[in-house]
Amino acid sequence: MWRDEVLEEIYRIREEHAKTFNYDLKAICDDLRQKQAASSRRIISTPLKQPRKR
Incomplete structure (x- = not known):
């Protein structure tokens, strides 16, 4: 069986x-937003892609 240790750590x-x-979920998202705002990293946001019409 194939194991991905990195993914297992992320899941944990x-x-x-x-x-x-x-x-x-609201509390989790609020916490992540606070951590993001406190981070010195630059945030790059791209618009969502619209699904292609068939």
Whole structure:
């Protein structure tokens, strides 16, 4: 069976973070937004791509 240790670590960290906020999506998003605002990293935002019409 194929294992990806990096993905497993990401899933573990995400689970721990969600558990901290009792899986409250609004609280999780608020926390992530606060961390993003406090970060010195430049945020790049691109518009969502519209689905192609068939």
